[in-house]
Amino acid sequence: MAEPRGPREVFLDLVNSIADGQVGHIPDLYADEIDVCHPFDPTGEPPLRSRAEMRARIPEGAVMPGHRARPEIRGIIETADPEVIVAEFAYQKTHAVTGEPVSQPAIFVMRVRDGKIVSSRDYHDHLQQARVRGQLGDLAARITAADEAAARPASRG
Numbered sequence: 001m002a003e004p005r006g007p008r009e010v011f012l013d014l015v016n017s018i019a020d021g022q023v024g025h026i027p028d029l030y031a032d033e034i035d036v037c038h039p040f041d042p043t044g045e046p047p048l049r050s051r052a053e054m055r056a057r058i059p060e061g062a063v064m065p066g067h068r069a070r071p072e073i074r075g076i077i078e079t080a081d082p083e084v085i086v087a088e089f090a091y092q093k094t095h096a097v098t099g100e101p102v103s104q105p106a107i108f109v110m111r112v113r114d115g116k117i118v119s120s121r122d123y124h125d126h127l128q129q130a131r132v133r134g135q136l137g138d139l140a141a142r143i144t145a146a147d148e149a150a151a152r153p154a155s156r157g
Contacts, residue, residue, distance in 0.1 A: 006115075014029055015073075015091075024059065027058055028051075030116055031113065031114075031118045034120075035049065036048040036117070036119065036120045037122070041124075042126055042139070043139075070091070075087070087110065088107050089105075090103045090105040091106070102131075104128050106122065107123040108120055
């Protein structure tokens with residue numbers, strides 16, 4: 001039986017699939033139980049805890065039409081823990097509205113066990129991501145909705 005892929009190979013599969021817009025197999029890169037969060041997400045989305053939750057977000061066979069980027073790997077640091085890497089990279093893209101080249105930096109702290117991602121802290125620049133996609137208004141509306149929901153008193157049943 002073949003040795004499972006290590007963190008570096010799984011990370012590269014993940015970022016290259018996203019860059020190519022071929023995202024349908026991405027949930028298969030994750031273990032059944034996971035802890036995946038985006039600490040800088042301004043909307044405060046909760047962490048993903050299972051492959052099923054990931055699959056609900058990214059259905060099998062999903063593609064992102066017109067989504068093309070080039071991942072520029074700036075560094076992959078292998079840690080003392082053989083399951084954990086820290087990867088710094090940027091997606092090089094074209095701005096959706098202006099057509100100008102832009103860079104979307106990110107850092108992932110990822111744990112891969114038996115060839116599957118079990119946890120990941122994905123530090124993205126969410127404002128830059130929304131700007132590149134021409135979706136700053138959408139992001140502002142989601143942040144406002146999240147703030148309003150947090151400000152409402154919890155209902156008592």
